[in-house]
Structure formats: structure tokens, C-alpha cells
Amino acid sequence: MDSSRKQRRQQLQSVFEPGFRRMLLVSFLLHLLLPVLYHTPWFPKKDSVKPPVYRVNLVNKPVKSPQAGRPEAAPVKKKPVKKVVKPKPKPVKPKLIPPKLKPVTVKPKPKPASKPTPRTVSKPEPTPAVSKAQENALQKRLEELRMAQAKKRAEQERKKQLDVLRAAVAVESRQVKSPVADAPVGSVTGKGDEIGVDERDYVREFITRQWRLSQYQLATRQLEAVVLLVYSAEGKLLHYRFKEKSGNEIFDSSLLRAILKSKDLGQPLQEQTDFTVIFNLKDMLDRP
Amino acid sequence: MQKLNLTRLVVMLFVLTLLVAGCAKKPVVEETAVTEQPIQEQVLQQQPAVIEEQPVDEAAAEAARAAARIAAAEAAADKALSGLMRIYFDFDQYVLTDAAKQQLAMNAGLLKAAPTVNVQIEGHCDERGSDEYNLALGEKRALATSSYLVSLGVSAGRVSIISYGEEIPLDPAKTEAAWAKNRRAEFNARR
Amino acid sequence: MKIVRAILAAAVLYFFYAGSAAAVRIEISAPGEQTIPLAITSLLPMGAVQAGVAEEFQQVLGNDLDLSGLFDLVDPEAFLGDAQKLTLHSTQVDFGQWRMLGAEVLIKGGYRFEAGKLTVELRLYDVISRRLLTGRRYIGTPADVRRIAHTFADQILLSLTGESGPFNSRIAYISKRTGRKELYLMDVDGHQRLRLTDHRSIVLNPDFSPTRKELIFTSYDKGNPDLYRKEIYTGRESRLSLKPGLNIGGRYSPDGREVALTLSKDKNSEIYLLGTDGTIHRRLTNHYGIDVDPSWSPDGHKIAFVSDRRGNPNIFIVDIHTLEVNRLTYEGKYNATPAWSPKKDRIVFARLEGSEFNLFSIRSDGSDERQLTFGPGSKEHPRWSPDGRFLIYSLDRGGEKSIWIMRADGTGARKISTKGGHDTHPAWSARW
Numbered sequence: 001m002d003s004s005r006k007q008r009r010q011q012l013q014s015v016f017e018p019g020f021r022r023m024l025l026v027s028f029l030l031h032l033l034l035p036v037l038y039h040t041p042w043f044p045k046k047d048s049v050k051p052p053v054y055r056v057n058l059v060n061k062p063v064k065s066p067q068a069g070r071p072e073a074a075p076v077k078k079k080p081v082k083k084v085v086k087p088k089p090k091p092v093k094p095k096l097i098p099p100k101l102k103p104v105t106v107k108p109k110p111k112p113a114s115k116p117t118p119r120t121v122s123k124p125e126p127t128p129a130v131s132k133a134q135e136n137a138l139q140k141r142l143e144e145l146r147m148a149q150a151k152k153r154a155e156q157e158r159k160k161q162l163d164v165l166r167a168a169v170a171v172e173s174r175q176v177k178s179p180v181a182d183a184p185v186g187s188v189t190g191k192g193d194e195i196g197v198d199e200r201d202y203v204r205e206f207i208t209r210q211w212r213l214s215q216y217q218l219a220t221r222q223l224e225a226v227v228l229l230v231y232s233a234e235g236k237l238l239h240y241r242f243k244e245k246s247g248n249e250i251f252d253s254s255l256l257r258a259i260l261k262s263k264d265l266g267q268p269l270q271e272q273t274d275f276t277v278i279f280n281l282k283d284m285l286d287r288p
Numbered sequence: 289m290q291k292l293n294l295t296r297l298v299v300m301l302f303v304l305t306l307l308v309a310g311c312a313k314k315p316v317v318e319e320t321a322v323t324e325q326p327i328q329e330q331v332l333q334q335q336p337a338v339i340e341e342q343p344v345d346e347a348a349a350e351a352a353r354a355a356a357r358i359a360a361a362e363a364a365a366d367k368a369l370s371g372l373m374r375i376y377f378d379f380d381q382y383v384l385t386d387a388a389k390q391q392l393a394m395n396a397g398l399l400k401a402a403p404t405v406n407v408q409i410e411g412h413c414d415e416r417g418s419d420e421y422n423l424a425l426g427e428k429r430a431l432a433t434s435s436y437l438v439s440l441g442v443s444a445g446r447v448s449i450i451s452y453g454e455e456i457p458l459d460p461a462k463t464e465a466a467w468a469k470n471r472r473a474e475f476n477a478r479r
Numbered sequence: 480m481k482i483v484r485a486i487l488a489a490a491v492l493y494f495f496y497a498g499s500a501a502a503v504r505i506e507i508s509a510p511g512e513q514t515i516p517l518a519i520t521s522l523l524p525m526g527a528v529q530a531g532v533a534e535e536f537q538q539v540l541g542n543d544l545d546l547s548g549l550f551d552l553v554d555p556e557a558f559l560g561d562a563q564k565l566t567l568h569s570t571q572v573d574f575g576q577w578r579m580l581g582a583e584v585l586i587k588g589g590y591r592f593e594a595g596k597l598t599v600e601l602r603l604y605d606v607i608s609r610r611l612l613t614g615r616r617y618i619g620t621p622a623d624v625r626r627i628a629h630t631f632a633d634q635i636l637l638s639l640t641g642e643s644g645p646f647n648s649r650i651a652y653i654s655k656r657t658g659r660k661e662l663y664l665m666d667v668d669g670h671q672r673l674r675l676t677d678h679r680s681i682v683l684n685p686d687f688s689p690t691r692k693e694l695i696f697t698s699y700d701k702g703n704p705d706l707y708r709k710e711i712y713t714g715r716e717s718r719l720s721l722k723p724g725l726n727i728g729g730r731y732s733p734d735g736r737e738v739a740l741t742l743s744k745d746k747n748s749e750i751y752l753l754g755t756d757g758t759i760h761r762r763l764t765n766h767y768g769i770d771v772d773p774s775w776s777p778d779g780h781k782i783a784f785v786s787d788r789r790g791n792p793n794i795f796i797v798d799i800h801t802l803e804v805n806r807l808t809y810e811g812k813y814n815a816t817p818a819w820s821p822k823k824d825r826i827v828f829a830r831l832e833g834s835e836f837n838l839f840s841i842r843s844d845g846s847d848e849r850q851l852t853f854g855p856g857s858k859e860h861p862r863w864s865p866d867g868r869f870l871i872y873s874l875d876r877g878g879e880k881s882i883w884i885m886r887a888d889g890t891g892a893r894k895i896s897t898k899g900g901h902d903t904h905p906a907w908s909a910r911w
Binding site for chain 2: 660681683684699702703704724725727728741743746748769770771772785787791792813815816829831834859860878904
Binding site: 199200203204207208209210211212213214215216217218219249250253254256257258260261269270271272273274275276277278279280281282283284 | 501502503504505506507508509510511512513514515516547548549550583605607608639640641642822823868886
């Protein structure tokens, strides 16, 4: 067995050319050179700058008051919370600003605390026969110590209270702030207490998207038509009527197509609603 | 530092090639000017052949003398045909420059020496500007040239004008030098 | 009784409208999208299949409709089963399918070859209101596929805009293909090129008669720049104006009865009106400066032209009755080649800035100037399509001169001439 292994080894070695090992070494070194070269200044590496992240809302159009209509910002339940919480931080501020006031308010407190001190003092009264002057001095010192302790306690309490209030304020401010600064969400007319999108804006946006008309179809942009659309509470078009036609057949037929495409709003309304829709091209007037 | 040197080298090489390229362009413009000259020289070379073809006959010595007179007139005409040099104008202008006036004085002399020769003045423009406007401008240039020649004593009946606008440029390149060359009046002499 | 009934009816009506409690007013001041989603199905054979017909038709029609800028084409990859059905009646079309794909208008059609004749049936449907907008049957030779496609494109624009398209018309232009400037004719998409003249001289600045298949142009054929007239189909050619000096820039009046042009017979270029027999009707300008490049107002009462009477070349307007001249352009140093829209109150012209022209448009009272073209190259010789929708012009860029077409607002520019033609001076015919 051993001999056959040796033979095999010999056979293998005979396959390699004589300088093979040296060449292998050179090759290895050359390959090693590559990573070395890579770290020389000849291969400048770009600093990996993280690309900035832009948040874009592709669903809703930009509006004036971003917070309006955000459920977490608005709900009626939270309103009282705000009202309760907000007054609290207010009194905190005056306390923080004039620190001198603190001792004034604190001083009366130690007075009742000092009441027990006479009791404790009265007990040792008979036992030690020390001069009155000494006694007085000691009492004074004790009183001073106690007062200092009381002060400390009061301050700690106030600090705790402050921390609680600060936390409350922080929580509230976090609630009011939307996750993205200036997020364009909600509707222009929103007051902040609505949930979802304003019905009127929804219908307006819905019909606008159905309306397709090319600027190249018209010789004039001074066109206007008024259409009455009656939608059921289920959001279905019950009937429509042109209150005023523009007189331009192309324009009016484009409106008809938009109306026919808006037969179903895809969302219920609060109640059956008459929409008087004025169609015109005021936003296209400035183009040639 | 090594990197800096390398980039510096590359930039210098680039600038050098640019310089070389910039220098190489100028001769090209001059070359076209040279190729234009032979057209006029050909006219010179062709004409003497006509004179040599006259039959040499003793009996017709008188005729030969007459022929010599004609030949002299023709030589003057030839001189006029070949010697009339074009003049140049400024952009969007048909007012004659001083250099143009000097050249026109020489041209007028040649024309007066060869009374058999009529001349058509061609007004030309560079390619900038509208085609129609340039046709009108070319005509203004031809007119200014012809009236100056007439004022120098060339009879008005011998001078006619035509405008080619920007249709026949001497140099089709889009350079200031080419445009300057194209804003011109040419003299097309006919016997 | 009648009165009672009327009162009752009024009451019912009142309660009906008052009853639907909420009433909301909405104003929509622009459409959501300014394109119309269009599906173009390919022509289906109504008999034997003929290779290439459907493809060529599709290409020509698609190109025309794309240039119109009206449409947003529905991707044919998305088409469902109805695209493969020859439905030439609105009741047969499965409009639901097309509405699902977002299409608002739909083109369907079929073709048949019979005895050397090509019949093409074409329909334009309104997908939303499920009705036929326009239907056409075209009968021609197999070589007429392009013509049929252009004609139907015009028909589609008529149906969707109230104004026919200009696609079945011709463009005359000057090309140096032979080494000399000669007059050529081509389709609006640059196909079917045809040389009209063999002057071997210099041919310039063509214009179409608005009423006849006829062109006028300037040629140096007889040594002088004379104005020629050429009948396109007979090839008959004659000189309309051969005054000494310039006879250039001929433009037919909108009614085709007169020609405005520049003559320099009195040693100065002025604008004249010519009868179609070549006699001078009227001299419109009288100034020692250069007056060239007339262009008629659509009503035929005024002519815009170029003059250097105030120094630099600028555009002026002359009333052909009172001969009162008003200056139109004040901006820029070199304004030329005015072209008055046949439909709108707009004049397009070329302004030289540096050594390159760009196209601008301005109202005839000098207000609302807008730049139409940008970028490298010199854009010159603007001319309007007969419907005022498009502009055609020549572009000189990198030594190559080519003809381009774009919408009147400067969008959608595309080259229609082929390479190496040295093509300039396009002119757009009336509807053919």
C-alpha cells in the first residue's frame, strides 16, 4: 500500500514541471500584491456617503396645514388630555425662573417640621445637666440641621415633580409632532379634529383625476361649465345635470366622460349630497 | 504627492494637445485661400493660346498688324479680366471701407484701360442673417460698389449688378475669418 | 286643478332638491391629466393576410398622433382579447376591457386586398360613452397605405378637437442633394420625397398656393433671381415676376389671389403686391432701408415684414390698405423671417443671438413674447401648418442642415429630413 502511495505521489510530482513550485510561489506573491496595491493611494476610495433619504408622499397633494386630519394629532379624546397637561407645565416655569422664591415658600414648611423638634429636645432636657447656653447652642444647631434636611427633601420632591411634568410635556410634544417634519398630509380646510380626508376634497380630487382633456384640443381656454352631481350616501352617482354648458362640444364631452367615470366614488359619504361642480381651465390660462 | 504629480502630468498633456490642435487649425484656413487663386490663374494661362493660334502669313502683314492691335486690346481686356480684385465688407454693412475704395480705384483703372470689357458686380454675404435679408444686403453691396466705380469714371452702361446673398460662400466654415471672406463684392468681367 | 298640480310638482321638486340635505360647491380649474389615453389596435385582415400593411399603417398613424401631443398611448402589450377581434360596430366592442386598461378612445380597423384594390375600414370609438366617434372606409391602391393613415389621423383630430389635422398635406423644401439647390416635395413625416425642379442653378424660398396645387419660388435659372410659378402635377413652369434685380420671398395671400414679394427694380428692396398674372398691384413700403420677407395675416389685411429702417433688422407690420407701418419687435438685435399663424394671433420669427438663430413667437400687438427653441444650432425659416398646430423650420447644426417639425408651443420637436440632404426652407401646403 505504502509503495503504491509513493508511486502515486511520484507520478503526481512528475506531472508538474520542475520549476512549478517556484512559479506557484511567485503567482501567490503577485496575487498578494493586488490587495496591497489596493490600499495604496493610487486607488483612491470614495468615502461612502450615505445618500440622503427623502420622504415623498405620492398619494396626497400638498396642503397648508400638515397636521390637520392626522388621526393621532386630532382625536377628540386627547383634547382634554392636552388641556389638563398643558396648564401644569406653566406653573413649573415660574418656579424654575426665580430660584429665590423657593426658600420663601419652603421656609413656612420647616416650621411645622420644627414642632416635633421641641418634643425630642424636651426629652433630653432633664437628663443632661448642661449649661443653658450650651443647650441653646445645641438646639440651634440641631434645628439648623433639620431645616437643611427638610430643605433637601422639599427640593427633591420638587425635582421629582418637575421630572414628571417634563416627561409629560415630552410625551405630549411627541404626540403632536408628526413622524416627518412638515409632512404634507390632511386637507387645506382641516381643523385637526377630523379623521381621514375631507369629503369635499375627496370628491374634488376623484373627479379631477377622471377628467382628461388635452390643451391641444381647444382653441380657447375661456371655458366654464357647471354640473350638478347627486351622490347617494353609498357614494354612487344618482343623477347628473348640466346646469350650464360651456358651448364647446369638445370641452363638454370631456366633462361627460369624467362624470361617467365618476359614477362610483369608491367610498361612502356621510349622507346623500348634491355637488355643484364648476369645471374651467383657469389653471391652464398662462400657457401659450 | 505621486498622485498629484500624475494628475498634473495628465493635465499638461491635455493642454499640450489642445495647443497643438489649436495651432493646427489656422493653416487649414489659409490653405483654402491658396486653392482659390489658381482659378484666376487658369484664366491667364488659357488666353495666350488664343493669340498663338493666329495664322502667320506674309501676305497678311497688314492683317497681322491689325491683329496685333486687337491682341493689345485683348491683352488689356485679359488684364482687366484677371486683375479685377474682390472687395470686402463689414458685418451687416454695405458702406465701402477705405481698403475697398483703394481696390476699387485700381479696378476702375483696369476697366478704363479695357473699354471692351463689361463687368457684372456680384454682392455676397456671410451665412449669418436671414436669406432674404442677405439677398437685399448683397444687392446693396453690389450697388454701392457699382456707383463708386461709376463715380471713378467707368461708364454706367458697362456695369451691371446681381446679388447672391449667402448662396455662394467662398469659405463654408463657420468662423469669423470665413465670414469676413464671404462678405464681399466680386467682379465678373465679360468681353 | 292645473295650478294645484303645478304647485304640487314644484313642491316635489323643491323637496327633492332640498331633501338631499347636503349641498357642496366644487371648482375644478384644470383637468387631472392633459392627455387622452388612446389605444391603437393593429389593422386586422378581412381576407387574405398581406404582410407589412398593418405594420406600416400603425407606424404612420402612431407617428402622426404622437406628434399631435394629444394622446397618451396605451401599451399594446397590455391589450386583452378584444384587440384581436374585428369589431366594426360599437355594439360588438367589449368596452369594459378597454376601460379596464384606462383607454378613453380606441382605434380599430381592418383591411382587404381585392383585385389590386386596398380597402381599409377604420373606426374611432369613445370607450367611456361606448359610441362611435368617427368611421371611415378608404379604398385605394396598395401603395396608398401611408396616405390612408395620414388621412385617418386628420380625421381623428377633427373628431377630437373640431379641427382637422394637417397630416395629409405636403412640404416643399430646398435641398442640395444634387449639389445644386433644387425644389423638392415630401410628406409631413418626411417620406415620399420628390424633386420638382432641374434648374441646376439656385432655387430659393418656396410657397404653396392656398387654393391650387401650385408653388412659387425664386430661381437664378435665367441669371437673375426671378419669381417662378410651377404647377405640381402638370410640371408646367413659368416666370411670374422677372423685374431687374430681386424678385424674392413670394407669399400667396390667404385667398390665393395676390402674391406679396420683394422687388428691387428701383435699386432698393421694397415689398409689393402682385396679381397672379404678374402685374404689380401695389407698392406697400417706401423706405431707403432694406424691406424683405413678407408674411400675410390670416385675414389678408396686414403683412409682417423685415426692415432695417430703424438700424438693425426688425419685424414691422404694414396695413395693406392704409400702408401704415408699425414696429413689432424691440428685443434683440436681429429679428427676421416672420411667419404669421393662419389661425391664431401669433407671429413666429427667428432672432439672431451670437451666430445662431432661435425661434420666438409674439402676438401681433407686440405682447407676450415667448422663446420656442433652445439649444445648439441655428433654427430658421419657420412656417406654420395650415391648421396652426405645428411649426416646421430648418436647423443648421454641425454643418448639417435638416428640416424639423414641432408643436406651436415648441414641444415635440423631431427631425423629418434624412441625413446629408442639406435641406432648408420648408413650406407647408394646404390640405391636399
